[in-house]
Amino acid sequence: MSSKKRLQTVRNSINEIDEKIIELMAKRTQLAPEIATLKFSLDMDIMDSSREKDVYAKTREISKKYDFDSEIAIEVMKILIEQNKKLQLKQLEKLKLESKPISKSNLKSE
């Protein structure tokens, strides 16, 4: 195979892997609203430092397993975790609004 053809083949592999990475990041992020709803029902804070420490520890463990730079993996997880918390806060605001009693002034006169 020519080097040019091989380069395209490898790039196609990267394209396929990139799509899988984004798919998994999307799936992880899509769980944020349910987490927020569950925490709301359990009266838990959005921020859970203990859980984050576990996630980072697991990130280092898995990075070692795949001989991948754990600091890079940690940076990626930091971004995903911060985004997750932002989406949870958004969901929490929605839940708080929905759980507010409707005041008489909000009720339209018949």
Ligand SMILES: C=C(O[C@@H]1C=C(C(=O)O)C=C[C@H]1O)C(=O)O
């Ligand atoms: C997803 C959660 O909420 C937050 C986000 C986390 C994450 O994205 O991994 C971990 C802990 C929390 O600060 C959770 O509590 O499990």
